[in-house]
Amino acid sequence: MEYPVALAESVTVLPRGPGWWYEPKYDGHRLVMHRTAETTRCHTRSGCTVTSAWLDLAVAGQAVLRPGTVLDGEAVVWVNGQLSFSAAQARGNSTARRSAALTAEYPANFVVWDCLQVDGVELRRRPYTERRAALLEVLDGVPPPIQATPASDDPDVALAWYEHLPAQGCLRTTAVSHTSCWSDASNAFLWVFWAVSRPYGRWAWSWRSTPVRVGSPGGCREC
Numbered sequence: 001m002e003y004p005v006a007l008a009e010s011v012t013v014l015p016r017g018p019g020w021w022y023e024p025k026y027d028g029h030r031l032v033m034h035r036t037a038e039t040t041r042c043h044t045r046s047g048c049t050v051t052s053a054w055l056d057l058a059v060a061g062q063a064v065l066r067p068g069t070v071l072d073g074e075a076v077v078w079v080n081g082q083l084s085f086s087a088a089q090a091r092g093n094s095t096a097r098r099s100a101a102l103t104a105e106y107p108a109n110f111v112v113w114d115c116l117q118v119d120g121v122e123l124r125r126r127p128y129t130e131r132r133a134a135l136l137e138v139l140d141g142v143p144p145p146i147q148a149t150p151a152s153d154d155p156d157v158a159l160a161w162y163e164h165l166p167a168q169g170c171l172r173t174t175a176v177s178h179t180s181c182w183s184d185a186s187n188a189f190l191w192v193f194w195a196v197s198r199p200y201g202r203w204a205w206s207w208r209s210t211p212v213r214v215g216s217p218g219g220c221r222e223c
Contacts, residue, residue: 005030005032005045005072014155014158014159015177016155019177019178020153020155020176020177020178021128021129021132021151021152021153021176021177021178022151022152022153022154022155022157022158022161022174022176023113023149023150023151023152023174023176024149024150024161024165024170024174025074025170025174026074026076026083026111026149026169026170027076027083027085027088027169027170028074028075028076028077028083028085028088028111029044029054029074029075029076029088029089029091029092030044030045030072030073030074030075031043031044031050031054031057031072031073031074031075031110032044032045032070032071032072032116033057033058033061033065033069033070033071033073033110033112034069034070035061035062035065035066035067035068035069035070036067036068037067037068039058039062040058040059040061040062040065041058042054042057042058042061042075044092050092052096052099053091053092053093053094053099054075054091054092054108054110055099055100055103056103056107056108056145057075057108057109057110057145057146060110060145060146061110061146064142064143064146065138065142065146066118066119066138067119067120068117068118068119068120068121069115069117069118069119069138070115070116070117070118071110071112071114071115071116071135071138071146072112072113072114072115072116073110073111073112073113073114073149074110074111074113075088075091075092075108075109075110076088076108076109076110076111076169077091077106077107077108077109078109079106081168082167082168082169083168083169083170084106084169085169087106088106088108090102090106091103091106091108107145108145109144109145109146109147110145110146110147111147111148111149112135112139112146112147112148112149113135113148113149113151113174114131114135115131115132115134115135115138116131118134118137118138127178128176128177128178129178132151135148136148153178
């Protein structure tokens, strides 16, 4: 089974106008969480299995998510009140032997921005607003470490995130069209994905996708 995920490309202008939604983007490791009837598996954006590296998140997902749920988001680690990419990288790239020690040292959170499947029903052909509503319903009442990312249709809020959140390690802001969904013709993920990276001062977008083949062997080194 494949779950394509959006990747970013640089542009220079924040999209504005009716139908645009904005979300913070976090400095961590991209993670797809798949809650099956029996277990919960974690995968990288290329489909490598990394459940052992993020076992605390998998255990949390097993406890609170309904079977047949697939979530796309970012595994992040807070250190001294800031997101630490180096800590997330250490967690994501850990071996099974090191995983337990790193989990105790750097407990993780899973910040979710998309719901690809719920109760076994595929949502990838649904528009963003429907997928967002499904995400909020799935995570309603769910405590940390799993939580939905904030979202707003106000560009001024997006600019405020850009100005103030980098101090906490949120280096980018994303924007997505409210109608974005899967293409019936090509089965390509048409989620228009914008981001601003403060160190480079550029907005970024993508309507490309990378297929995530669930169940690929582990050992990946990526974020």
